[in-house]
Structure formats: structure tokens, C-alpha cells
Amino acid sequence: MPGGDSFDQQNAVSLKLPTFWKSQPQVWFEQAEVQFHIRQITTDTTKYYYVVSALDQDTAEQIIDFLPRPPKDNKYGGFKTLLLNTFGLSRHDRVAKLLHMNGLGDRKPSALMDEMLALMDGHTTCFIF
Template identity: 50%
Template sequence: MEGADQQNGGDVNAAAVKLPTFWRNTAEFWFIQAESQFRMKKVTNKITQFDHVVSRLNQEDAKTVIDILKTTPTNDSYQALKDRLLQKCTLSTSQRCARLLAMPGLGDRKPSDLMDEMRALKPEDETEGPLFREIFLQQLPGDIRVHLVNITDCKELAI
């Protein structure tokens, strides 16, 4: 009887999961949020997780994984779907570096917002060393940059 209660509770919790539409440009962060919701709502069934993800794909993203979607879901389907979407939507190290080098400047953003965007693009295995610091400084207007040249800590630069 306890197993049935847990099963029914899982069904109720699964209905309470509210995922946003899949974020193609930040797929990794989307899956972090989705899996957080699955944990909070105690949705542990991989097929149910798969179904939730599928329900939040737009037509373009669904096309990229159509072979997975056409098969009957198994416990491995969620991981296969996640892996494929991440592979298709995650920037390579080279692409991340190219985007960092092509940053459009500060614009109307706050320096801390620019730093956050740059950190999101920074390859995971890279540190915020002198090159990263210089790329950040180059995005700032010259009159601001002059006051920051002696600050070496990137955390202090963006405040």
C-alpha cells in the first residue's frame, strides 16, 4: 500500500512541475532548473522527466531530437534527450572564446551584468586571469577604464 501511495504522490507532484519553454541559448542552465524542480517535486521517474522535457520543446528543437522522440520512452530516454540537446545547443570552447572576444561593449548594462555574461561564456576550465580581465576592461568606456587599471581582482572590477 505504501508503494501505491508513493506512486500516486509522485503523479500529483509530476503534475505540479512547471517548466519554462526550453532555453536553446542556455540549455545547460535550463536543465539545472528543470532537474531542481524534479527534485523539489520528487519526480524521480525518468520517463516522466522525459515527458516533461518533451512538452517544453518548440518545433525547431524537437526536430533536432526527432529520432529520440519517435521511440517508446525508456528509463534511458531522458538522459539521451538531455545529452543530445546539450550537444546541439551548448557552445564549444572555441565558440565561447570567439563570443568573448567579440563582446559588443558595455552599452547600457551595468559592469556587473557584463561580467556575469562574460563568466557565463568563459570556458569552465579557464580562470579569470589577466586575459579575461583585459577583455572585460576593453568593454568599458575609456574614462572608466582609466580608474580600474590597477585593480587585478575581477570580482572587484565589476562592482
């Protein structure tokens, strides 16, 4: 390279994330992170911009204070936390849903258990289980 200057070269990557799912933000982020991994996207700022581009108008309006002034470092992590805290179920909401679930109905027992475990969100110490 002339002059001894060095620079980081990044290859253009094509990625179109689905519109953000306010009703299932954790699942949406799991899928987004898989897409980042497949396309070898590791840069914090790039991940942040992809996630912002996947917001619909209503979602963007709810978190408008963050968008014009993201932090210099950890943009993606901070934004992910904000979206999960804003749209994810609180611990209280999860417990209420568990305690007030409909019965088995016409579902298989495994489908009911999957729904219950999803509401547990990885917590293993619970009197119900």
C-alpha cells in the same frame, strides 16, 4: 497486499515546465532540475517525459531521430546531453563570443563580468581571466 505482489507506488505530481529555451539550454535545464527537486521527481523516465513535453515544434523536429527510440536506461541524461550538444554553444563559439564582445557600454562592470563568466561555462583556466 493480496497475493504478496509488490509494486512501486508513485504519487501524481503536477508540473508544467516552460517551453525549452534553444538560446539558453543550460539555464533551462537548471530551472527544470530545480522543479524536479521541489516536486521530488527522481524517476529517469518521468523526467524524460516532462522534458519532451516542453519542446516546441521546431526543437522537436531538430532532434526527431531520438524521440521514437530513446535508450532503455538513462533516457533523461541522454536526452539532456543531446539537447545541450545540439543547442548549446560549442567551446569555439564561446571563445569567439568572449573575444568579440562589445565594450562595457551602459552596463555595470559586474553585468559585463557575469556575461563573460557565463560564456566561460565553469572553465577556470583561461588567459583572459
